[in-house]
Amino acid sequence: MQPSPRHPKKPVRPSALQAESLQQTRREHASEIAEDYVEAIADLALAQGEARVVDLARRLGVTHVTVNRTLARLQRDGYVTARPYRAIFLTAQGHALADTCQRRHATVVSFLRSLGIAEKAAEIDAEGIEHHVSTETLAAFERHLRRATRR
Amino acid sequence: MQPSPRHPKKPVRPSALQAESLQQTRREHASEIAEDYVEAIADLALAQGEARVVDLARRLGVTHVTVNRTLARLQRDGYVTARPYRAIFLTAQGHALADTCQRRHATVVSFLRSLGIAEKAAEIDAEGIEHHVSTETLAAFERHLRRATRR
DNA sequence: GGCAAAATGTAGCACATGCTACATATTGTA
């Protein structure tokens, strides 16, 4: 193959819609964990004044080591503040993200419940689904909920 | 801390429902990519007789290198057969998975469309959502679709 | 046949996530 030595290699252009969708999904996945963490930190702060590494580990179902490393990344990205051996707190940016996630989570759960899905299954599915719900789809869920309530 | 030298360390037991849900989500994520690949391979086989690495790369929006390594894993796990410089084919197991995914994908898209979501957004969201839809939720989607159709 | 383009393969890097094992700091309490 002629390696076309001039062009540094143009990025693969996915022509298909599916490629675009999958790339979107991959991007979302990168932020899913951040969302889960800030949401958990917000909950814990509310419930017991502060969030500790152990609490997060228990809550998220991972070891404290994983929590620790992920917190370093969240701190790097400006979502939390943390000092060694101290509690973890959300930054303004972290709070904003947490609020968004909590509202979205609640909406998704309510929506699934309104379809007749049992509490536990709704919770489990919502955890997986919520990160992939676009603004448009979330709005559609809310519309549906209003209709269902009005009835 | 007393290291309790006898017990090899019992796995962290997540007491909270959220921990369980998140672990479920992580398990699902491990199989998402396999699902995307077998689905693409099935489509390509139908459309042009066989699936090649380049086709998959274009379709999935990644480089051929990534396709290559992922195919090795899929082969290891029994979903595809592949020989160097040859086309890729699904095993019986791969076909079964592809069928399931295609049906589920179609259901999720139809469902989102029935909520008034535009074609493109429905496709994009479906790619992210479909992997996290439990049997129960999928059934609820189908129920909803039947109701909407009947009307 | 033989050359060039296309396709495929391989090496090696980066990053994210998970883990176990072990080290260190903090804390509760005798």
Added chain:
DNA sequence: TACAATATGTAGCATGTGCTACATTTTGCC
């Protein structure tokens, strides 16, 4: 205060996914 339990931190490994750069094979065509 001092010890033991708890919490937190660090080192190092595995796996999965993505990439670029380069090597090799296959294929189309003169």
